Amino acid sequence: MSSLSRRRFLEDTALSAAALAAAGLGRADRASAAEAPSTRRIGPNDQVRIAQIGFHGQGMSHINAYLKMPDVALAALCDVDESQTGQAMAAVDKAGKKAPKFLQDLRRVFDDPNIDAVSIATPNHWHALAAIWAMQAGKDVYVEKPVSHNVLEGRRMVEASRRYNRICQAGTQCRSMKGTIDAIEYVQSGKIGKVTLARGLCYKRRDTIGKKADAPVPSGVDYDIWLGPAPKRPFNPNRFHYNWHWNWDYGNGDVGNQGIHQMDIARWGLRANGLPRSVVGLGGRFAYYDDGETPNTMVSVMDYGDRQLIFEVRGLPTQDLDTAMVGNIFYGSEGIVVLTSYTGGAAYDLDGNQVQRFDGGGDHHRNFIDAVKSRRREDLKADILEGHLSSALCHLGNISYRLGESRRFSAHRPLFGDNAQADETYARMMEHTRGRVFDAVSAARTPRGGAKSLPKEQEDLAKRLESDGRSYRLGRTLKVDAKRERFIDAPEADALLSREYRAPFVVPEKV
Secondary structure (H helix, E strand, O other): OOHHHHHHHHHHHHHHHHHHHHHOOOHHHHOOOOOOOOOOOOOOOOOEEEEEEOOOOHHHHHHHHHHOOOOEEEEEEEOOEHHHHHHHHHHHHHOOOOOOEEEOOHHHHHOOOOOOEEEEOOOHHHHHHHHHHHHHOOOEEEEOOOOOOOHHHHHHHHHHHHHOOOOEEEOOHHHHOHHHHHHHHHHHOOOOOOEEEEEEEEEOOOOOOOOOOOOOOOOOEOHHHHHOOOOOOOOOHHHOOOHHHHOOOOOOOOOOOOHHHHHHHHHHHOOOOOOOOEEEEEEEOOOOOOOOOOOOEEEEEEEOOOOEEEEEEEOOOOOOEOOEOEEEEEEEOOEEEEEEEOOEEEEEEOOOOEEEEEOOOOOHHHHHHHHHHHOOHHHOOOEHHHHHHHHHHHHHHHHHHHOOEEEEOOOOOOOOOOOHHHHHHHHHHHHHHHHHHHHHHHHHOOOOOOOOOOOHHHHHHHHHHHHHOOEEEEOOOEEEEOOOOEEOOOHHHHHOOOOOOOOOOOOOOOO
């Protein structure tokens, strides 16, 4: 820890102890308290005083949303990277609002009695602990998707919300979009008949992140706080801003980044109010040789008995599926519904004729503020329980994938027995992968700058890509005890339902 970070830590500890002593409640006591510390009653005409935690990227959309609301005061900005304050303060100034205070340590936000609510847009590995600490401190919470880094964290967040009577909104914004709401109502009404399959698609181009060496921590960054619950590792720019998504210590790959929106919609439309009976994930990180760990191509198959959810991730260039790239497809006995954007899509009969259009947006942050004022959890479009269940599906697929083994692609032997939809999905993934790898190998073997021969490192890369493109990782088929949110007879998989936490940044076993 740098001298500056150490000084801040000591200052924060002293401030926290003083504030909590005045309230008669220490941090250790929060986990066992029957209720959160008392908070002021917010009337219909009162301003909600909110703190934004994290605003590199998605957090700026939070800030801009709150700045438009006359009944919301942006009381504090918190980010470990001081260099991010400029754009946020500029947005506040442009809106003609009072400048908020800036903090680097989110614990100081939780210990501030003048803050009513927090909005969390940190890396995934901080979502659960930040939300739990906030709720234990008596704050309401808006937390970005996925709400958790692992399954048990999500359940602890639900428990904290219930125990401390806090409003906790999951950042799955599609839940507030009129077009999506109407489409789901159409699916659930039976107008496309019995639905036996829902697909989620994350066909979103992601380029290679390359390889970078470890480096000194940038000036103005409190790296110890950024790491938080994650293991201590040297700073690396490929594990920092945004690219943390592709590292297991902090992110969950694209199924937990973009894909969580479509996973949530698929589960919503199926009325799947819990975890599946079983899950299997397969795929790989193809056509790249970089620092990324998570798959850029993946299929997750989830069995709900009389219906199934199949999710696809493709980060390499690809064509759409039934007009959808980042979206959902619900297959019914009498038609299909295709969602192609955050705000809607269309229904089609079995002959492909469009019979209904769904359009219209919404304001997810406004819904959160309204629920904060009403104190009615049922007013939320995306209560933390919904966020937990959908995030858990992403985690289950990743767990299966991570426990898998390398297999050669095969066009002859079905992988899924009599599950024709799953086998068709695998076949499309195989053809897509082979084509993209072939393109990458061809590009690697193309002489650069008019050279007549390839440098050795370029030819080595081509051979490595070619070899990697012949096989994929086939995950373990895991049976799930949906009620207990555990696996059946799979201790190795159960171990990945949580993680080892770096003290003092520990998600409590009991909230």
